[in-house]
Amino acid sequence: MTRWLTDDEMRAWLGYRRLRTLLDLQITRDLAADSGLSDADYDVLSTVSDAPDHRMRLGELAAEIKWSVSRLSHHVSRMDQRGLVTRDDYASDGRSATVVLTDEGWATIQAAAKLHVASVRRHFIDLLDPTDLAALATIAGKVLAHLEQVTPPDPARRGTPRTQRDEPPAT
Amino acid sequence: MTRWLTDDEMRAWLGYRRLRTLLDLQITRDLAADSGLSDADYDVLSTVSDAPDHRMRLGELAAEIKWSVSRLSHHVSRMDQRGLVTRDDYASDGRSATVVLTDEGWATIQAAAKLHVASVRRHFIDLLDPTDLAALATIAGKVLAHLEQVTPPDPARRGTPRTQRDEPPAT
DNA sequence: CTACTCTGTTTGACATGTCAAGCAGACTGC
DNA sequence: GCAGTCTGCTTGACATGTCAAACAGAGTAG
Numbered sequence: 001m002t003r004w005l006t007d008d009e010m011r012a013w014l015g016y017r018r019l020r021t022l023l024d025l026q027i028t029r030d031l032a033a034d035s036g037l038s039d040a041d042y043d044v045l046s047t048v049s050d051a052p053d054h055r056m057r058l059g060e061l062a063a064e065i066k067w068s069v070s071r072l073s074h075h076v077s078r079m080d081q082r083g084l085v086t087r088d089d090y091a092s093d094g095r096s097a098t099v100v101l102t103d104e105g106w107a108t109i110q111a112a113a114k115l116h117v118a119s120v121r122r123h124f125i126d127l128l129d130p131t132d133l134a135a136l137a138t139i140a141g142k143v144l145a146h147l148e149q150v151t152p153p154d155p156a157r158r159g160t161p162r163t164q165r166d167e168p169p170a171t
Numbered sequence: 172m173t174r175w176l177t178d179d180e181m182r183a184w185l186g187y188r189r190l191r192t193l194l195d196l197q198i199t200r201d202l203a204a205d206s207g208l209s210d211a212d213y214d215v216l217s218t219v220s221d222a223p224d225h226r227m228r229l230g231e232l233a234a235e236i237k238w239s240v241s242r243l244s245h246h247v248s249r250m251d252q253r254g255l256v257t258r259d260d261y262a263s264d265g266r267s268a269t270v271v272l273t274d275e276g277w278a279t280i281q282a283a284a285k286l287h288v289a290s291v292r293r294h295f296i297d298l299l300d301p302t303d304l305a306a307l308a309t310i311a312g313k314v315l316a317h318l319e320q321v322t323p324p325d326p327a328r329r330g331t332p333r334t335q336r337d338e339p340p341a342t
Numbered sequence: 343c344t345a346c347t348c349t350g351t352t353t354g355a356c357a358t359g360t361c362a363a364g365c366a367g368a369c370t371g372c
Numbered sequence: 373g374c375a376g377t378c379t380g381c382t383t384g385a386c387a388t389g390t391c392a393a394a395c396a397g398a399g400t401a402g
Contacts, residue, residue: 002289003288003289003292004288008301008305009296011308012296012305012307012308013295015307015310015315016307016311018311018315019310019311019315020191022314022318022319038388040389059351066192066193066196067389068389070390070391070392071388071389071390073351073353074352074353075389078387078388090350093350093397093398094396094397094398095349095350095397095398096349096397097350117173117175118174121174123318124184125180125184127313127317128183128310130179132306132309132310133182134179134183135302135303135306135307135310136183136186136306136307136310137182137183137186138303139186139190139303139306139307140186140187140189140190141186142303143193143294143295143299144186144193146298147190147193147194147197147294150197209358228380229381230379230380230381238359239359239360239361240381241359241360241361241381241382242359242360244381245359245382245383246359264367264380265366265368266366266367266379266380266381267367267379267380267381268380
């Protein structure tokens with residue numbers, strides 16, 4: 001009774017899987033070699049650097065990059081040690097913590113970003129023509145429209161078993 | 172002098188990133204809830220189950236799924252504890268180890284596969300039309316053709332700093 | 343105010359991944 | 373054969389991620 005994938009579907013799925021695996025490996029490698037940053041570091045730095053004042057509340061940041069708050073807290077501690085970010089209190093709520101880019105963090109992400117775009121172009125974007133890029137955007141749009149409905153269980157319960165089955169209430 | 176991404180390129184790239192993040196989260200979640208397996212477990216089990224006799228040499232398996240031999244060795248030990256696979260000697264070479272599916276491992280992957288396809292359909296394949304699937308396969312093809320040249324540095328030196336710059340000798 | 347509950351974060355114990363070192367079986371030239 | 377080297381794998385120490393428990397400030401009812 002299982003609907004297995006057809007050949008075309010399989011090609012698309014395996015292609016995606018393989019792409020994901022190899023592209024990530026390569027980009028991670030470049031990032032480490034070029035800037036001494038891990039993907040995790042890059043995600044944090046680039047996201048915070050986009051925020052006003054280069055500061056963002058910990059919980060917000062975690063939600064944005066889809067990490068558990070706990071993971072982020074640990075990682076921020078390590079990045080703090082390395083001098084890339086600092087923790088700061090959040091004026092209007094004594095519980096809340098804010099992650100702030102240090103000057104070094106800002107300098108680091110600026111330098112890293114240049115090399116990172118180059119890497120992304122080299123291994124991905126520049127290999128595709130405008131049609132491909134448009135198709136990719138379309139695909140992502142369709143899938144994300146679905147996932148963004150399905151995915152967001154209570155953020156506090158990240159990682160809970162059997163999160164939620166989907167299929168909108170349906171007929 | 173950096174060529175930043177144009178709006179269209181950015182849409183495609185960010186779309187891919189987001190897709191990757193959310194889709195992986197969702198599929199990992201389903202897999203854990205449905206079958207009690209991690210992505211890592213699934214990769215190992217499904218790959219070995221495709222091999223003749225449900226057995227594969229450790230090094231081969233690692234190369235196939237792009238893991239370091241060390242990571243695989245550790246993980247196989249854990250799966251062994253859980254009764255999903257076993258290690259066996261490889262007759263013609265005393266150094267070599269073979270990973271073999273146990274009956275339980277085989278039963279597990281068979282059951283898991285059904286639910287996994289369903290999950291993949293639900294969150295990905297069934298959301299796309301044939302045009303999308305074809306486009307995706309094309310994109311993957313182009314990028315993989317490039318990456319498969321660039322990527323494979325000496326397998327022994329997995330994780331070495333500054334692996335290899337690419338750009339085929341050019342001009 | 344004070345007890346309750348709720349919420350944002352931290353922490354510690356444990357699972358998983360990485361890196362470099364260690365080991366034992368193959369191969370090679372002599 | 374057998375020293376030297378290579379190869380395939382394992383191991384241990386350390387980095388990173390996960391989960392549940394612990395905290396401390398905020399919000400609420402009496």
